Amino acid sequence: MPLSSDPVWFITGCSTGFGRALAKRVLARGWRAVVTARDEERVTDLARDRALAVSLDVTDQAQIDAAVAAALERFGRIDVLVNNAGYGYQASIEEGDDAEIRAQFDANVFGLFALTRAILPTMRAQAAGHVINVTSVAGIVGFPGSGYYAASKHAVEGFTDSLAAEGAPLGIRATCVEPGPFRTDWAGRSLRQTPVRIDAYADTAGARLASTKDISGKQAGDPVRAADAMIALAESDTPPRHMVLGKWGLDAVLDRLKARVSEIERLRGEGEATDFPE
Numbered sequence: 001m002p003l004s005s006d007p008v009w010f011i012t013g014c015s016t017g018f019g020r021a022l023a024k025r026v027l028a029r030g031w032r033a034v035v036t037a038r039d040e041e042r043v044t045d046l047a048r049d050r051a052l053a054v055s056l057d058v059t060d061q062a063q064i065d066a067a068v069a070a071a072l073e074r075f076g077r078i079d080v081l082v083n084n085a086g087y088g089y090q091a092s093i094e095e096g097d098d099a100e101i102r103a104q105f106d107a108n109v110f111g112l113f114a115l116t117r118a119i120l121p122t123m124r125a126q127a128a129g130h131v132i133n134v135t136s137v138a139g140i141v142g143f144p145g146s147g148y149y150a151a152s153k154h155a156v157e158g159f160t161d162s163l164a165a166e167g168a169p170l171g172i173r174a175t176c177v178e179p180g181p182f183r184t185d186w187a188g189r190s191l192r193q194t195p196v197r198i199d200a201y202a203d204t205a206g207a208r209l210a211s212t213k214d215i216s217g218k219q220a221g222d223p224v225r226a227a228d229a230m231i232a233l234a235e236s237d238t239p240p241r242h243m244v245l246g247k248w249g250l251d252a253v254l255d256r257l258k259a260r261v262s263e264i265e266r267l268r269g270e271g272e273a274t275d276f277p278e
Helices: 017-028 061-075 098-126 147-170 199-215 223-235 247-266 268-272
Strands: 008-011 032-037 051-055 080-083 129-134 172-179 242-245
Touching: 008 017, 008 061, 017 032, 017 223, 032 061, 051 061, 061 098, 080 098, 098 129, 098 147, 098 172, 129 147, 129 223, 147 172, 172 223, 172 247, 223 242, 242 247, 247 268
Parallel strands: 008 032, 008 080, 032 051, 080 129, 129 172, 172 242
Antiparallel strands: none
């Protein structure tokens, strides 16, 4: 179902980056929005007559329940959920820290799952809604040094496939937005890394960790233009399941998918031969 004429957006992670840019563009349209951050003080400047600022740590179920209840009390509906909150963690696979890995999944995966579950009853009752999950190019392509981050984003991609299939008959749409490098805090303040100390990984994971830090603030991607693309996506009568953002990301994803299809086709015979004979 197309976006309503006066939609309510629920956006997570609005203190910086994509979330903040998107919240500003949504409010500039005159639409209503629930703008959230772990520290509500960082989004109070966005609060106005048609916006509600809410504290939300997506790893805290009580805060999820309270935020959704506040949104419904204020606006009575939620049309677009943008699961944007999350962060990056980098390490070689072998040197990954268990506590860091679990924290990454709590924020990027389990928190997103929990918030989506909390909002789906409202969208189902409305027979309309759109869930936009901000994943990453890393949700399709695994890079050295980003194995655990990529795993978290791959998980959301699979979740969104099933959500799209279950939601379509109910009027609920689901899309993943997959940014490449954008000028946000992802590679700066919010990035967490476990240093590479094993020499064998210096030229793979180690090089990736260093280059990620070096590019911070110099990425080609513009968060404001990304926000406009997400709004256009929500306004579409037939939104796609995927939207990759940025030329670098598009090239990386297309190269990987073409190679993957070619490899699967090359091994078609071997794969088919594993069925019981007809």
